[in-house]
Amino acid sequence: xxxxxxxxxxxxxxxxxxxxxxxxxxxxxxxxxxxxxxxxxxxxxxxxxxxxxxxxxxxxxxxxxxxxxxxxxxxxxxxxxxxxxxxxxxxxxxxxxxxxxxxxxxxxxxxxxxxxxxxxxxxxxxxxxxxxxxxxxxxxxxxxxxxxxxxxxxxxxxxxxxxxxxxxxxxxxxxxxxxxxxxxxxxxxxxxxxxxxxxx
Amino acid sequence: xxxxxxxxxxxxxxxxxxxxxxxxxxxxxxxxxxxxxxxxxxxxxxxxxxxxxxxxxxxxxxxxxxxxxxxxxxxxxxxxxxxxxxxxxxxxxxxxxxxxxxxxxxxxxxxxxxxxxxxxxxxxxxxxxxxxxxxxxxxxxxxxxxxxxxxxxxxxxxxxxxxxxxxxxxxxxxxxxxxxxxxxxxxxxxxxxxxxxxxx
Numbered sequence: 001x002x003x004x005x006x007x008x009x010x011x012x013x014x015x016x017x018x019x020x021x022x023x024x025x026x027x028x029x030x031x032x033x034x035x036x037x038x039x040x041x042x043x044x045x046x047x048x049x050x051x052x053x054x055x056x057x058x059x060x061x062x063x064x065x066x067x068x069x070x071x072x073x074x075x076x077x078x079x080x081x082x083x084x085x086x087x088x089x090x091x092x093x094x095x096x097x098x099x100x101x102x103x104x105x106x107x108x109x110x111x112x113x114x115x116x117x118x119x120x121x122x123x124x125x126x127x128x129x130x131x132x133x134x135x136x137x138x139x140x141x142x143x144x145x146x147x148x149x150x151x152x153x154x155x156x157x158x159x160x161x162x163x164x165x166x167x168x169x170x171x172x173x174x175x176x177x178x179x180x181x182x183x184x185x186x187x188x189x190x191x192x193x194x195x196x197x198x199x200x
Numbered sequence: 201x202x203x204x205x206x207x208x209x210x211x212x213x214x215x216x217x218x219x220x221x222x223x224x225x226x227x228x229x230x231x232x233x234x235x236x237x238x239x240x241x242x243x244x245x246x247x248x249x250x251x252x253x254x255x256x257x258x259x260x261x262x263x264x265x266x267x268x269x270x271x272x273x274x275x276x277x278x279x280x281x282x283x284x285x286x287x288x289x290x291x292x293x294x295x296x297x298x299x300x301x302x303x304x305x306x307x308x309x310x311x312x313x314x315x316x317x318x319x320x321x322x323x324x325x326x327x328x329x330x331x332x333x334x335x336x337x338x339x340x341x342x343x344x345x346x347x348x349x350x351x352x353x354x355x356x357x358x359x360x361x362x363x364x365x366x367x368x369x370x371x372x373x374x375x376x377x378x379x380x381x382x383x384x385x386x387x388x389x390x391x392x393x394x395x396x397x398x399x400x
Contacts, residue, residue: 009269010254020243021218022235028223034293035222036313037258038221043220044255048211050217051248054210054233056240067237069209093234112238140312179332183339 011037023068027184063134065127066092075108082106083139088131088160089146090114098146106144108160109134114147114156116131123159135169142170149176211237213364247254263334265310265327266292270350275299275308281341288313288331288360289346298346306344314347314356323359331360335369342370349376 002122007015011033018029060066061073068074075081075095085106089095095108113126136142143164147153157173164171176194177189207215207346211233213366218229236244260266268274275281285306289295295308313326335343343364347353357373364371376394378387 006296007318008277010250010257011267014254016242017247018221020236020240020247021232022233023228028391030293030296031223032221033254033268034291034296037254038291038293040220043217047217047220048248048251048353050210050214050257051236051244052215054237055244055248057210058237067211067234074208076208091234091238093238096206096230096234107316131245133203147267 007033020070041137048185061110062106064095065112066108070097084141085144086135086140086142087144087146090148090156094146094148111147111156114152115159116152117155123156123163126156128160128163132163132167136167140169142172145171145173207233209280233361260312261310264295266295266308266309285342285344286335286342287344287346290356294348295345309343311356313362315354315359316352317355319398323356323363326356328360332367334365336367337365340369342372345371345373347388349374 007030014033014036015026015029018024018032019026021029024032026192035045057069058067059069061068061076062071063076064073066073066075070077082105085104086109087106088093088099088109088111089098089111090111092110092112095110096106098104109131111126111131113121115121115123115126129181131143134140143160145157145160147156147160161173166199175198176191178184178191178195185190214233215226215229216390218224218232219226221229224232236247257269258267259269261268261276262271263276264273266273266275270277277339283302283335286309287298287304287306288297288309288311289298290306290311290313292312295310298304298308309331311326311331313321315321315326332342334340343360345357345360346362347356347360361371361373375398376391377398378384378391378395384392
């Protein structure tokens with residue numbers, strides 16, 4: 001027990017563990033730990049079980065690589081989806097965001113990464129070969145590149161588009177433009193310039 | 201699988217469980233769940249074990265009622281502390297904050313609540329009888345009331361002070377005043393007025 005941390009043992013361990021959550025520092029972790037112990041022990045037990053079950057039970061879909069508890073994720077297992085479209089995203093969270101829009105009916109391919117030369121992540125490390133094989137399967141007419149609109153995401157889209165087009169597969173990119181609900185005055189200039197070029 | 205939640209099963213359960221943390225809503229919970237699954241499965245397992253151990257292993261000190269894994273918390277078990285002072289706080293988190301200041305050497309009594317007539321929490325529900333018994337034990341010369349400086353905390357301090365003084369026990373209250381590091385211009389007027397009255 002030191003001056004800076006009067007917590008000991010299990011409480012200290014819980015605070016340290018909670019600090020591994022993104023966006024949670026010492027103060028938030030303390031607040032969470034004390035809250036759970038004082039007001040919601042059932043919640044703590046439930047969370048322990050949910051974390052264990054998720055860490056053990058959630059793997060990757062063998063077809064699109066998103067998180068899945070079964071060999072095929074619900075989207076890949078759904079024969080009603082449009083097999084002519086394949087949407088490439090960086091992460092399972094991106095895939096979930098697209099699903100939430102309820103405006104895409106094709107299949108997905110999750111890269112689980114993006115090209116980042118500085119970190120030594122090349123096009124091989126993000127499963128490009130697998131994507132090319134998947135895109136060459138009968139029925140895929142268009143690959144929609146939905147990687148992030150960051151430098152690394154753009155680089156990823158660029159190299160994948162090159163590779164796909166060289167194999168005669170049509171590759172498109174999500175539209176860049178002004179976000180819904182925003183006032184032009186506050187939108188950054190690069191976005192406005194893109195929206196102007198891509199006007200329709 | 202609905203439009204608003206493409207997550208299913210263990211992932212959905214994990215997101216729901218994480219939402220029980222204070223200050224964590226749907227978006228943060230999603231971010232946390234995806235982060236743990238994609239980048240820190242060890243962290244998820246560690247957190248599951250820490251939550252389980254804390255929920256099962258942490259009880260209350262039988263003397264001061266703070267969180268403790270043993271019958272007596274480290275403070276109550278320390279014979280070197282000053283038995284003449286007893287500091288009354290609302291929660292174990294308050295006790296930990298006081299310990300961190302490293303400027304108090306007496307013992308504690310944790311109320312695990314505060315008087316709140318609107319919620320039907322009276323002075324009996326916050327262990328006043330036990331506090332009076334504890335304060336009457338040989339050696340206690342001063343009870344420092346360190347409940348919050350909110351309406352409910354002040355009410356708690358008031359009723360406890362009355363009860364203690366009627367039994368001839370000296371009761372003091374933490375000083376109200378200008379917080380360290382603040383500029384007078386931005387301090388609320390009630391605080392300045394109190395600091396003026398309590399000047400020394």
